Each structure stands twice: as C-alpha cells, then as structure tokens.
Amino acid sequence: MDMEPENDCAWKPKQGMTFDSEQCVYDFYNTYGGRMGSSIRRDFCRKNKFTNQLICRLLVCNKEGFRKGDKRDPLSKNPRAETRTGCEARLYVKLDEDTGKYVVTDFKEKHNHDLVSPECAHMLPSQRKISTTQAIELDLAAQSGLRLGQSFELIGREAGGRQCLGFTKLNQKNYLRTKRQQSLAYGEVGNVLQYFKEKSLQNHSFFYAFQLDNEEQITNMFWADA
Template sequence: MEEEWGLALRMDYCRTNKFTNQLLCRLLVCNKEGFWKVDKRDPLAKNPRAETRIGCEAQLYVKLDEGIRKFVVTDFKEKHNHDLVSPECAHMLSSQRKKSPTQAIELDLAASGLHLGQSFELMGREAGGRQCLGFTKLDQKNYLRTKRQQSLTYGKLDNEEQITNMFWADAQMIIDYVQFGDVVTFDTTYKLNKEHRPFASFVEFNQHRETVIFGAALLYDETANSFAWLFQNFLEAMSRKAPKTLFTDQDAAMAKAMPIVMPDTSHRLCTWHLMQNALKHVNCLFQDKGVKGVLNKFLFDIEDENQWKLE
C-alpha cells in the first residue's frame, strides 16, 4: 500500500503494557514529519545533505480495544504537504527496499566471486532492471558487510557459571554449509591446547576438493551429553538443516548422541580411522600386499551395495 501511495511510513510512538509487553497503541507518521534540528555543519560543504523533514502532518493512530482485543484507528490525517513519489521511483523509498530470501542467497553466492558492482549489475539484469530489484547498491553493501561481521558463538555453563563447552561458526562457514553440507566429517583432536581439552571440527570438501570448515568447538569432555549439546547448536547455527551423512570415528559417545539430535542423518565411519584400526589390530596381515589391495578395493573402489555384498 505504501508503494501505491508513493510515501514511506515511520513508527513515531508506541506504548506497551509494562507487565506483559503487549502493544497498546502505535502512531505511524509520514517520513517527512517534523523538522531536523539546526544543521551545524560547514555551510560550504560540497555535497550538503538533502532536507527530508518538512513538517508533514499526515499520520495514523491505532489503539488496542480491550473489549474486542483488536486494534482500531482512532485518528487519521490523510493530507500531505508535499508531492508523493511516483510509482516508478517508489522502490527507492527506505520502507520499500527489501531483499527476498532468494535474493539474499544470490548475493551471498555472487560475493564469493564478483565485485560489489558486478554482482549488483548481474542481479539487476536478471530482474529486468535495477528498478525491479527492490533494493539499492548501498543496501547490498550494508548487507554483505553485516554478513562478514556476523558470527555465531554458543557457550555452555556449568553449575558454577563457568564455560564448559563452546561452539562457533562465522557467516562464511554458514554460506559454505548451504552449498556443501550434505556430507560432513566430524572429528576431535586431543591435547593440542594447554588445557588438554578436545577440539572438534565440522569439515568437508567443496567443488574444487578444497577443505572447508562449517564450525568448530572446544569441549570440556567427550561424553554423549557434550556431543548432543554440540550437535544441537550446530543445527541451530545452520537453520536446522541436518547433513544427510555424517562421518565420524568409532567413538561410542558420538554414536549415542547422533540419533537423538539428528535421527534422519546417516552415520558412517571415516575410512582413515578404519585403516588406522586395521593397522593397529591386524598389522601382520598388511605385510601381504594382496590383503591390503583387497581392503583398499572394498573401501575405495566399490560404490554399489550389492556388489560389496557379493565380493
């Protein structure tokens, strides 16, 4: 409706119930309502800021009717003291500049290989013109800056309010997970920090077979509860999208926590750990190159389940 009117609204005032936080009333005004204070900047500025407040009195006041539990209009002033924006330029109003979820994904993908101007031009051509995008190049720049600065960190406290487990993932990790997160390898390392605490990581390959990291964590211990907490926060950071397959080592606590948090995810064992266990327990058999070749064939050359059973 704002686009049809050619104006932008601003929320000027509201009142809420201090006990329930229920909205009681709201005043909506034109974005040109009121006046700015006296500009104290240099009057000789080359690019002075345009005047945007000209005392427009158009407004809409709504109030909650306690009897019917609905908002009703109690005051409405329709007349503006300025010309409205034409439909061709209405998309430039601040309240009209919005990005759809699909556009946000395209911006994330374009930012990985195109300059800011190139990605904006590309999306404009796909939409039939920049005027059809619904946002400006400045909105795009601010969005990408926010994504780069954004990171997610989750911490778990014990009864003494001390941090025991910590998980984090930044914006790039989340973007990578959207593209390559169907199969994830999860593993922990030991005694590589001064506290001798397990360090856990979620990793996989991209389309160039380069290692990408989806998230990392420092854990207090390797119990099923700690892994369940970690998997839950990993899914929370990744918009509740669980991987289709998760590769781990043969840790029993991981195997116990996985079905609880990710019941639809297939649990598989990492081939590196399988080979290490084979070398540890039946190293004598690996002196025979034929036995080693057969094992390698089962692990790496057979992709069909029926063929694997026949072999």
C-alpha cells in the same frame, strides 16, 4: 485484520478498522503508502510497563517533521539535502484490551508534498525489499568473492536495470552485514565474542574491540582487563 468489502476501498485506512498485531498495522499502512506513492516509518509508541505489551503506535509519513541542524561544518561542499517537509499524514492505533486487537483511532490522509509515481514507488525507503531469490543470489555472489559493487551491478543487469531491483546498494550492504553478524553467534568467533560480553558485564574495566575489513569481516581483536 477486519476490512470492509472490496468495493468500499478496503485497502484504504479508516477509523475503527482493527488489526491483530502491530506488524499487521505496519504492513497494511505501508502497502497503502506504496499504492499512493509515499513512504512511512514508525514514530511514537507506548508500552505497558509491567507486561511490555504495545498499547499504542503512531505511524507517520517518512517526510514528517523537520531535520535537526547539521552538526557538520556549515561550509561543507556537499551538505545533505533536506528530505523532510513537516508532513502530517499519519495513522494512529490503540490496543483494545477487551478484544486484544489494535484499533485505528486517527487517520490523516493528506500530504504536503508531491507523491511518487507508481512506477517508482518500489524504491521508496519503506517499500524497498530484497526478495528470497535476490537474497540467494547475493549470498552466492558474496561466497564467490564478488565485491558489493560487482554483485549489485550483476543482479541489476539480470533484473533489467538497477531501477527494477527494488533495493539499493545500501540495502544490499545492510543485508550482508546482518547475515554476517548473525553467523557470528556460532563457531569459535561467536564464542569469543560471547566470552568478551560476559567479562565486560562482570568487570566494567574490561575492554574489548575488533577491527573489520572492507568486506566487514573480523581481521583483528583486542582486549584488556583491569
């Protein structure tokens, strides 16, 4: 990534700024958002239909747009809180085919909502992350048989409180789920699931399903052919 000198606010996006990859764009804009007190997310993108290469990408504030109508009962006692405000803060990059770099062609800085203080910015959705050390502790806790809530409480106390963790219980659950799903790619269970997938591709009438327990581990399997 090419940035201007430090004394010219190099951490702030500017039109004409270039990046080596789309991931570099995301990381830079997310770091900027964390310093400002906002969360970001990926939005529109366009790819080359022949090479599948990303041609352009739009990154927006997490509060961009408005939530669609709630499909649940309108008399629900606990309706979901509205989190979007139609914020127009954004960063748009486009691929320069001559250099192979992504160039910032549009940057809107202003938000239409209050920003989060620096002390709390690490808990915004796009700013949350599980460090390598925390991941090891979560793995050890899971192997020891601790429940999600117990391990989350334990690691929170070690960090000086849940607010210091940098991730939520949902992030913890998603991390462990992803790791379990990856582990299914190996061993007997992985071979069975791969076999089921191949059979369903060969015969659309083939059906299979599996049941998970509270710890999201497979307890039962079911399959049926035509």
